[in-house]
Amino acid sequence: MEIYWDESLSTGVDTIDKQHKEIIARINALLSMSDEEKEGELDKILRFFGGYVIDHFNTEEAIMIKHKYPQYDEHKGEHMKFLKSYSSLKRLFEKEGATELIITATQNQAVDWLIKHIMNTDQKMADFIRNKI
Numbered sequence: 001m002e003i004y005w006d007e008s009l010s011t012g013v014d015t016i017d018k019q020h021k022e023i024i025a026r027i028n029a030l031l032s033m034s035d036e037e038k039e040g041e042l043d044k045i046l047r048f049f050g051g052y053v054i055d056h057f058n059t060e061e062a063i064m065i066k067h068k069y070p071q072y073d074e075h076k077g078e079h080m081k082f083l084k085s086y087s088s089l090k091r092l093f094e095k096e097g098a099t100e101l102i103i104t105a106t107q108n109q110a111v112d113w114l115i116k117h118i119m120n121t122d123q124k125m126a127d128f129i130r131n132k133i
């Protein structure tokens with residue numbers, strides 16, 4: 001299963017779109033990894049969540065604050081929920097390595113949560129921001 005970025009995901013903010021494309025590309029790499037790549041890919045994606053994705057959340061939050069987005073708290077809450085699940089996955093991975101359970105949980109988390117967030121929550125934000133810039 002591959003996920004594609006298309007114009008329907010555009011937020012109208014170049015920085016955010018660029019970051020979303022990168023996030024989708026990384027998730028696709030995680031979904032298409034071979035058995036031998038599992039350990040390395042999992043390590044990579046968890047580092048990516050802990051670095052790039054956190055920076056991405058900060059970018060969005062700064063934009064929402066700048067434009068006084070009314071649903072800021074709700075949106076930030078979803079980011080925090082993601083980071084909480086990410087921390088548990090990371091701890092589990094450090095303890096047990098790339099077990100099937102962690103692989104499935106990470107893939108589900110990445111796809112279900114992040115993609116849904118980009119498609120729904122980020123789009124709502126984009127609809128508001130688009131009228132401001």
Ligand SMILES: [Fe+2]
Pocket residue numbers: 020056060117118122
């Ligand atoms: Fe986003």
Ligand SMILES: [Fe+2]
Pocket residue numbers: 057060075079117121122
């Ligand atoms: Fe977001």
